[in-house]
Amino acid sequence: MLVSRGPRGVALAACTALLFTVSACGNDTAQPETPIAVRLYGSDGNMQNxxxxxxxxxxxxxxxxxxxxPLTQLPxxxxxxxxxxxNKLTDYLYAGETYDAVVISALAAQLAGSTAPADIAAQIDGVTNGGERCESAATCLELAREGVDIEYRGPSLTRGGFTDAGEPSTASYATLHFNLNGQIDDGKTEFVGAGDESAASKKAPPPxxxxQGGKNDKKDGSPLKIGGLLPQTGDLAFAYPPMKTAADLAIKDINAAGGALGDPVQWVDGDDGTNPAVAKATVAKHVGAGVSVIIGAAASGISRAVLPDVVxxxxIMFSPSNTDAGLSTVEDKGLYFRTAPSDILQGRALADVILRDGPKKIAIVAxxxxxxxxxxxxxxxxxxxxxVGGDRVKLLTYDPPADSKAPPVNFTAGAEEIRNYGADAVLVIGFAESTEVIKALAAAKVEFVS
Incomplete structure (x- = not known):
């Protein structure tokens, strides 16, 4: 390139000579840092379109x-x-789990002959274990009306039944990959099983x-009302469409098969807001509406916040997407259930995905x-x-926004810390707000490689 030999040419030469000793010269800025390359990983909260x-x-x-x-290869x-x-769906995350939670709730009510939550809860684990195998809402409801002990299998519940803790004994995980357009590349999706069928509950439910006569006499408290506590708004709002659509499909299938206890099952909509205050208000509304079962919340932290109110x-609180391992032993008086597997299982799957690439230093941001x-x-x-010792792993956390009006996550300092640490693998565990973590890493000259 041709360069002027006039006064500006002299100035540029001076800048070049002083490049490593001054931070600026004229209008020029400091030489940018050399980018570092890392592989980027995510978890269920951010692995979707x-x-x-x-x-x-x-x-x-x-x-x-x-x-x-957690994802089953859905039919x-x-x-x-x-x-x-x-017809606007782009994801099916937790769709099978939501569908199964609604259907299991209706089957448990039918077997109990009651909409009383305690009676329904006593049947839920048994619905998935030890009886006559059935794989559709219609077939299972027909058997339940005859008083036949059933073993329900559905879109997400394909192998083992529930444990004594009211959660799946086995699970299916998918390894997903994003493409250049920021969408999941379905051609690269891999499925792997986890868990142990022998961990399924062996306890017999009440008879x-x-x-009687295909009808009920209303002493059972019917119709059964199921309330939604799903993320219409908040940081998990992008996960709402498949969950709500699956709930709608389950209600449709149940009622097309004659409903539960002789009446159509009623769905009462509700938002968890990915926010404890919003979720608590919805729970209070459901209590007033006479709901027996609440489907949700979506986020484990929200469920922890409102479970005392529900209990x-x-x-009953029946979540299709809570994965916090600690919820297996939470004090719930036997009223908390989930169709999503514990993160103990997902921790193994995620670690395996990361280790396949042979990283030297790993940063885990949550x-x-x-x-x-x-x-x-x-x-x-x-x-x-x-x-993999502690000298090879760095743990960082960030405070998620309290609500939609709160400032976005500022991860600038954390991104610099990861860069200085020399990580070559970064796992981000979060919801929609973790986009700010990824943008901060990019701004810190962290380049993501595949």
């Missing part, structure tokens, strides 16, 4: 990002029926009550709540178990 959309024009940052989610027929209800009201810190700890434990 809706997350890519949150990054808008920076969605390309996700190219090559990979991670795990095409199930996905087609969901699309028939909502089933046969429905105090004597209702939102500061029971989900984020719980999964972070489980991944860390799995890394330790296979010999």
């Amino acid at each position: 809706g997350f890519g959309k949150e990054l808008k024009d920076q969605a390309g940052l996700l190219n090559g990002m990979k991670g795990t989610i 095409q027929s199930f996905k087609s029926r969901m699309v028939a209800l909502n 089933a009550k046969k429905q 105090a009201a004597g209702l 939102r500061k709540d029971s989900y984020g810190e719980g999964l972070q700890g489980n991944v860390r434990s799995e890394l330790e178990r296979v010999g």
Whole structure:
């Protein structure tokens, strides 16, 4: 390139000579730091197409990002029926789990012959264990009306039944990959099983009550009302469409098969807001509406926040997406259930995905709540178990925004810390707000490679 030999040419030469000793010369700025290359990983809260959309024009940052989610290889027929209800669906995350939670609730009420939450709760584990195998809402409801002990299997519950803790004994995980457009590349998706069928509950439920004459006499408290506590708003709002569509499909299938206890099952909508205050208000509304079962909350931290209110009201909380391992032993008086697997299982799957790439130093960034810190700890434990010492792993957390009006996450300092640490692998555990973590890393000259 030609350069002027006039006064400006002399100035440029001076700048070049002083490049490593001054921070600026004229209008020029300091020489940028050399980028470092890392592999980017995610977990169920951010491994879906809706997350890519949150990054808008920076969605390309996700190219090559990979991670795990609890996901069964859903039958095409199930996905087609969901699309028939909502043709704008782009994800199916926790759809099978939501569908199964609603259907299991209705089957438990039918077997109990009651909408009383305690009676329903006593049947839920048994619905998935030890009886006559059935794989559709219609077939299972027909058997339940005859007082037959059943073993329900559905879109997400394909192997083992529930444990005594009211959660799946086995699970399926998918390893997903983002493409250049910030969308999941379905061609690269891999499925792997986890868990142990022998851990399923062996306890016999109370005897089933046969429905008399195909009708009920209203002493059972019907109709059964099921309330939603799903993320219509907040940091998990991008996960709402598949969960709500699956709930709608379950209600449709149940009622097409004659409903429960002789009446159509009623769905009472409700938002968890990914916010304890919003969720608590919704729970109070459901209590007033006579709901027996609450489907949700979506986030483990929100469920922890509202579970005392739900238990105090004597209702059932049945989450399709809570993965916090600590919820297996939470004080719930036998009223908390989930179709999502514990993060103890996901911690193993995530650690395996990361270790396949042979990283030398790993940074694990998590939102500061029971989900984020719980999964972070489980991944860390799995890394330790296979010999990855503490000198090779750095743990960081961030406070998620309290609500939509709060300032976005500022991860500038954390990004610099990761850069200075020399990580070559970064796992981000969060929801929609973790886009700010990824943008901060990019701004700190951390380049993501596949």
